[in-house]
Amino acid sequence: MKLLSISTGTVAPLFGNHHPNYPSVASAINKRSISNTQNPTSIKIHSLGVTGDEQADLSVHGGMEKAIYVYPIEHYAFWNKLLSQERKVAVDLPLGAFGENFTFEGLLETMIYVGDQLVIGDLEFTVTKLREPCFKFNAKMGYKGAAKAMLQSGFSGWYLRVNRPGFVTAGASIQLIPGQRVTSIADQSQALLQRRNQRDLWE
Structure with a gap:
């Protein structure tokens, strides 16, 4: 389990025709890798x-x-294929493409539970919840079905609380310390999908 990339972004206009009321909104979803x-x-x-x-x-x-x-590198192949089919041109998304701060290798939503602790170098984090996609993600991906595809696939990524701040470098190993392990990020994703009643996400 490894931290592959650290990415940041600043607030800027995000354009797209992916919401009937917002042709342009402010967003910092456009992030670039500053350590990999x-x-x-x-x-x-x-x-x-x-x-x-x-x-x-x-x-x-x-x-x-x-x-x-956090977003797992393992999901990039899914999105590259989906977006390549949608755009009719080969897509190879750069690190940070999903607006993530940390790109992980070796940890997936099915393996991570709310309350789990992650240790990366001298830093400590707590897993808090899944990422809920919205129309801004559609605009970022240039695909109106992107948010729905994220929900159906369960490839949502998740958020962390910083328990012990400090300095970290891409390439650092990740240690997982299990919490009570009641609700996984995958469980949260499935519950959100059922609640939104968006099972057919490819329309």
Whole structure:
């Protein structure tokens, strides 16, 4: 289990025709990798997330309970194939493409439970909840079905609370310390899918 990339982004206009009332909205979903295995720069993590990272709407992103958004590298192949079919051109998404701060290798939603602890170098985190996609994710992906596809696939990623801040570098190993293990991120994703009644996500 490894931290492959650390990404940040700043608030900027996000354009797209993916919501009837919002042709352009503010978002920081466009993130770039500032530390990765090819360029393993040490990055400071504080209680509200990665230094230099921003969030446009603190009611749904950011804050202490959603300080870090994690996405597994294993899901990139799914999205590259889906978007290649949709756009009729080969897609190879860069690290940070989903608006994630941390790109992980070796941990999936089925393996992570709310309350689990993660130790990366000298830093400690707690798993808090899944990421709930919205129309901004559709705009970012350039595909109106992206949010629905994320829900159906269960490839949501999850948020972390920062328990012990400090400096971390891409390439660091991840230690998982299990909590009570009552509700997994996959469980939360399935419950959200049922609640929204969006089982057919490919329309």
